[in-house]
Amino acid sequence: MIEAANRNPAEPFSGQGQAIERMLSLGVSRSDIVDLVRSSQVEAISRLCYFLDDPSLCNEENERVRSVGWALVVTNEDFEPTDKVIGGLHESVLETDPTGREMRPRKKLQ
Template sequence: MFLRQCWQHVVGEDSTGWVDYHIEQAEQDPRGSFAGMGAALKRAVAAGVAREDLSQIARGVQVELLSQLCYMLEDNGLSEPELKGVGWGLFQTDEEGNPQAPIYSLHESVLDLDPTGREMRPKAAS
């Protein structure tokens, strides 16, 4: 369930509206959060990069991050001495929100839940 919810926030395979949205936001507020991304997207589009290609790049980066975050939920690998003894995890909870069973190896299922069913592989040439 967690991964299904996460996948809903990944750029859709054929979604390009986010490109124009971020370009417009950067033009409205050049100093705002993510304005650098909007400006870079504007330059990429002006240079002839297809919005669909930008979506494939963004989608790939988002799924890589999702996989890494899922891995960190199980193995935080803390290397900072002041954080010794600190940990976290993802757990199934009961109806009151109390932790029940830990969820392990979530990162191994990220690609399995790709809504396209292709595990982030490209579309077949038509």
């Protein structure tokens, strides 16, 4: 990210690399930066998944979403949609943490 930001400092998302470079120069550890970034990513994914499954969006009084309809569904072997809706996707986001910690803090070394 830092290298990309230095190559193209005005490009979208280059601020990430610039911020990381400043944090490292201030002595912030790479593991703290990784934890911050990963937590922010997982929180965004979780909130998006919750928003997509939000039952309040079915409220016909809400003009912004009255004409919007969508569903995440299981497909058959030909990738055609079935009537089986996949709900509660936000509930499984933490299970995808490759560390197995479900986004809990790292254990401090004694």
